[in-house]
């Protein structure tokens with residue numbers, strides 16, 4: 001492998017065995033699991049942020065019990081175009097990682113609430129997404145559970161959170177991905193400029209679950225901080241995630257820009273507020289992404305595309321930022337005229353050749369102009385890089401058959417996350433769980 | 441029993457937050473990272489109490505320091521940089537120089553975590569990669585962040601958020617069907633989401649180390665972080681078809697779109713379940729929809745032809761009412777709706793301030809700045825902001841004297857050799873003009889300050 005590598009970092013130089021050593025080192029097989037002594041109860045309902053958070057903990061080895069009513073969590077039917085396999089939706093199958101399934105009707109049955117409380121006594125983490133205060137009203141909220149189990153970490157997911165007057169007023173508002181995206185500010189930043197025709201000029205939703213994945217990730221991160229504190233002190237705590245915070249709190253920009261600029265940014269289409277060139281362009285046979293934002297990267301790009309005569313006008317990044325939209329679009333079209341003359345592969349090759357030469361040069365400042373062929377998710381699955389890294393995994397559900405998932409988000413040398421099995425069957429582990437946790 | 445919301449108000453009281461314990465107190469992080477991806481992972485650790493020392497190139501600094509939206513600076517600093525790197529110690533040392541290694545190796549002895557996101561291979565070439573650092577400190581947790589990962593044929597390719605969006609497929613998903621108009625996700629989501637994933641991995645490694653005493657190497661590829669958030673692959677493997685672009689409609693729920701209200705406000709309205717749909721139908725006075733065989737059952741409702749009809753019905757209804765009224769109705773009835781918030785509303789919403797998801801922070805150097813709070817609020821060990829970003833090299837003396845025991849003379853010598861340094865006159869690197877650094881006891885740590 002190493003002799004044919006595209007080595008063009010300016011410092012890494014030699015390539016060699018490091019890749020092989022790492023491939024070995026990052027193999028997950030037979031390695032320890034971080035959370036093998038942690039019991040997690042996920043009673044979230046119709047809320048994938050909760051399910052996603054539970055998945056991350058399960059991938060790191062926790063025993064995760066998905067608790068749902070006898071008819072199953074409504075999340076099972078949240079699925080693109082209504083596509084299911086034997087009644088199970090695609091996202092539910094995708095997130096059905098290393099989990100146990102138990103049925104309890106905690107919404108309606110006193111008996112089942114007691115069973116839940118008995119389980120929660122032994123659990124390290126509870127995840128729920130009922131209306132704020134609802135679990136508390138049933139006597140199984142953080143307030144009550146923490147009396148019996150002071151080490152409990154209680155993760156609550158909702159639209160507006162568990163405290164403040166607003167949370168009280170809007171307690172009945174359910175949390176979904178699209179309302180989380182809208183309420184936390186993503187669509188305001190995406191789409192064509194206001195002058196464009198409708199509906200292109202409208203704020204645009206992210207075409208994936210940006211809201212729910214950010215909430216789920218935030219919950220898992222907050223929950224793991226809490227687990228560390230519990231490991232040190234034995235104390236538990238409550239973790240409160242609000243969908244209306246998701247995007248804005250994770251990227252931080254809306255709050256600060258709204259304050260320093262005293263207004264909202266307009267939508268600027270395919271351009272970027274800070275960097276240029278930093279986006280995608282049409283080429284002969286599709287699209288390429290180009291990132292050459294720093295001045296030396298930009299100079300390199302001009303050379304590659306045969307546009308050196310433009311250098312004078314656009315030399316500094318401050319010349320290129322799209323604060324005057326028309327001007328930036330002008331440059332955009334100049335570049336497009338060139339990219340249209342080549343195929344994606346040709347453009348990638350041209351950038352690589354340049355970068356390789358500049359990496360070998362003793363002169364600094366050659367720039368790293370990056371050109372990449374744009375991939376759809378389906379095309380991404382065929383990339384050899386991910387094959388070697390085992391980024392995709394074919395899994396088999398006993399009932400639902402084989403399917404492919406993107407596996408773990410990270411590689412770790414000692415205690416990596418992993419997908420051991422997938423399952424989705426309602427109540428599948430009722431007996432196992434009762435025997436293991438409720439027989440005393 | 442006390443009312444739930446007064447109970448939680450006390451539990452999460454923001455006024456108490458600074459007195460509460462910090463979960464990561466005593467954890468020391470050497471942060472070699474730059475731009476957004478690595479720095480965000482390190483900042484999250486700092487937010488929860490870790491001591492994060494950020495090492496930057498003298499007189500240049502992190503290349504993101506001057507990178508502000510439309511080139512707009514705030515008090516000669518990059519306003520959005522504060523959120524990316526707050527709560528850190530800013531040490532400016534040239535990692536590539538032989539003379540720096542002594543300092544770094546010494547720091548490695550007492551560090552718990554190292555974070556870097558140079559192009560793969562760079563840290564090793566500079567002799568500050570995992571191989572070297574783990575020899576000095578075998579229990580180190582070493583996080584390498586990159587676009588494609590540290591192994592595999594594409595490992596040496598440099599990258600940015602954009603490339604991760606492009607390589608995972610994310611970039612092609614945002615836009616309208618049957619057109620070739622589509623957009624990248626804004627605000628470098630392709631850095632922030634993987635940065636949070638990376639921090640999660642480090643927290644897991646810390647948990648593991650406490651149990652076993654063992655450190656480890658972590659390879660975080662930002663593309664793989666994004667890929668973990670796409671069930672599109674599974675959809676494809678099962679149906680043989682792509683989900684593709686679906687414009688402003690989320691194909692997993694119905695209704696679920698962004699609509700335009702009577703007053704021109706944009707809002708998202710969704711019904712994830714049959715129950716929510718029932719509430720919606722009666723709230724708009726169209727109970728019959730909830731028993732219509734095309735819509736009553738969730739899976740039926742999601743089928744493209746039924747979804748289209750229903751979306752048209754909802755579009756018409758939303759058009760007839762102002763945005764606030766719709767959201768009020770939704771909150772009362774219990775179905776999801778939210779206006780599209782923008783920078784200005786987010787910065788100024790009262791409830792966000794009260795919740796602490798948007799914070800007016802008073803900083804010793806910069807004064808008042810509104811910054812984002814955490815995306816998860818913890819009642820026991822909350823995330824907090826202690827200070828904003830600092831000029832390049834601001835903490836040189838604190839770090840070198842207090843943490844490494846260097847003398848003023850040794851520091852002066854390092855300065856002369858340009859192993860360490862500070863800022864030049866560029867905005868993003870230097871302090872605000874009004875600020876007198878000569879009188880700053882932290883900048884001049886261990887020196888006589890004339891104030």
Ligand SMILES: CC(C)(COP(=O)(O)OP(=O)(O)OC[C@H]1O[C@@H](n2cnc3c(N)ncnc32)[C@H](O)[C@@H]1OP(=O)(O)O)[C@@H](O)C(=O)NCCC(=O)NCCS
Nearest residue numbers: 475476477495496497534535557558559562586587598599
């Ligand atoms: C961002 C990126 C493309 C930049 O590529 P690059 O310019 O080739 O830089 P490298 O990563 O090889 O790092 C070398 C540079 O780091 C800089 N640097 C940063 N901090 C430094 C320090 N403390 N001391 C010395 N040099 C430092 C130097 O300018 C050096 O450039 P030089 O070779 O001209 O001296 C690359 O770092 C990358 O791919 N990172 C991984 C993916 C990623 O995280 N991207 C950013 C997402 S926000």
